[in-house]
Amino acid sequence: RGRRFLLAIESTCDETAAAIITDDLQVLSSVVASQEELHRRYAGVVPELAARAHVERIVPVIDEAIRRASLKPADLDLIAVAHTPGLAGSLIVGVSAAKALSVALEKPLVALNHLHAHIYACRMAAARDVFPCLGLIVSGGHTSLYHCRTSTEFEPLGGTIDDAAGEAFDKVATLLGLSYPGGPAIAKAAEQGNPRAYQFPRGLRGKSGGFDFSFSGLKTAVRYEIWGPGQPIDGPPPLSEQQVADIAASFQFAVVESLAEKTKAALQHTLLPRLCVGGGVAANRLLRTRLREVCDQLRVELHFAPPELCTDNAVMGAIAWEMFAAGNFADLDLDVLPGLVR
Numbered sequence: 001r002g003r004r005f006l007l008a009i010e011s012t013c014d015e016t017a018a019a020i021i022t023d024d025l026q027v028l029s030s031v032v033a034s035q036e037e038l039h040r041r042y043a044g045v046v047p048e049l050a051a052r053a054h055v056e057r058i059v060p061v062i063d064e065a066i067r068r069a070s071l072k073p074a075d076l077d078l079i080a081v082a083h084t085p086g087l088a089g090s091l092i093v094g095v096s097a098a099k100a101l102s103v104a105l106e107k108p109l110v111a112l113n114h115l116h117a118h119i120y121a122c123r124m125a126a127a128r129d130v131f132p133c134l135g136l137i138v139s140g141g142h143t144s145l146y147h148c149r150t151s152t153e154f155e156p157l158g159g160t161i162d163d164a165a166g167e168a169f170d171k172v173a174t175l176l177g178l179s180y181p182g183g184p185a186i187a188k189a190a191e192q193g194n195p196r197a198y199q200f201p202r203g204l205r206g207k208s209g210g211f212d213f214s215f216s217g218l219k220t221a222v223r224y225e226i227w228g229p230g231q232p233i234d235g236p237p238p239l240s241e242q243q244v245a246d247i248a249a250s251f252q253f254a255v256v257e258s259l260a261e262k263t264k265a266a267l268q269h270t271l272l273p274r275l276c277v278g279g280g281v282a283a284n285r286l287l288r289t290r291l292r293e294v295c296d297q298l299r300v301e302l303h304f305a306p307p308e309l310c311t312d313n314a315v316m317g318a319i320a321w322e323m324f325a326a327g328n329f330a331d332l333d334l335d336v337l338p339g340l341v342r
């Protein structure tokens with residue numbers, strides 16, 4: 001063991017990433033080319049720009065990952081790529097590169113679900129098994145709960161029916177005149193604010209929503225708080241610094257309470273012994289504190305992916321070794337699935 005080499009490729013959204021991981025889960029290299037700068041002026045990811053940037057970067061990023069692991073392409077034993085969910089144009093770049101390498105090197109191909117990989121980031125950090133677990137993914141593109149029975153059996157319990165949690169942070173930050181990405185900016189502004197200054201709605205609260213989330217109503221409530229219904233958004237928000245801080249704190253509180261409440265209900269429903277949390281919003285301090293309280297109360301083990309494995313990366317693609325062991329390979333007619341299937 002430990003002598004076989006996986007090349008994992010990630011290009012689902014706005015990060016071009018590649019990593020080399022051995023079959024005993026040692027990370028030999030990890031390269032991430034972020035496009036944050038490219039999308040900042042639009043305060044969100046522009047799909048066409050993302051796809052073009054992936055095209056420019058995919059080969060250098062893969063090259064660099066192989067070089068940093070002191071390997072040659074012929075040394076690789078397995079190629080893996082995230083093919084769902086994500087932006088179509090972005091996914092196609094990674095999937096095409098993976099297929100080409102699989103054909104050229106005559107090595108097997110594994111197709112990854114990007115959300116399963118986000119949960120697997122906790123396994124990479126824990127250095128021991130974390131299954132079965134409840135998986136919570138909170139990122140710019142996704143807000144999902146999974147019942148993870150084993151490292152290859154993921155049953156979706158719920159997800160957002162509109163905006164992702166991170167997307168809501170980004171959009172509300174724009175409304176408040178804060179910088180992109182909005183999550184860290186709102187968290188910082190919230191430090192000086194009162195989380196109970198405004199009563200913002202919590203989407204799909206209580207049993208009726210099952211384990212689904214909704215954040216668009218919250219976003220609209222913030223917009224109306226700033227500009228009033230029917231009033232157009234016109235330049236920077238007419239707010240004092242304290243009002244910005246209070247809205248940021250109240251908004252953050254509402255998002256975190258929604259996430260914590262549904263996660264707690266899912267833990268009580270499934271009776272799973274641990275919770276694994278991944279995705280960019282998992283960096284949020286208030287969310288971490290609240291989930292810690294929930295897990296302590298329920299006597300559930302809690303795992304957070306480390307910061308560098310919370311945002312998109314290829315190391316979490318090490319889940320490919322689990323699929324390899326299960327004999328779950330992809331054919332060369334592998335297609336991208338931009339919408340989430342499971």
Ligand code: KG4
Pocket residue numbers: 013014138139140141142165166167169170181182183184187279280281282283284285310311312
């Ligand atoms: O996982 P990620 O890179 O997103 C996707 O690729 O989908 O995470 C990025 C998201 C952004 O929406 C950003 O605003 C949010 O994570 N984020 C945070 C924090 N740090 C990043 N949200 C809340 N609090 C934070 N500290």
Ligand code: ZN
Pocket residue numbers: 114118139279311312
């Ligand atoms: Zn992601």
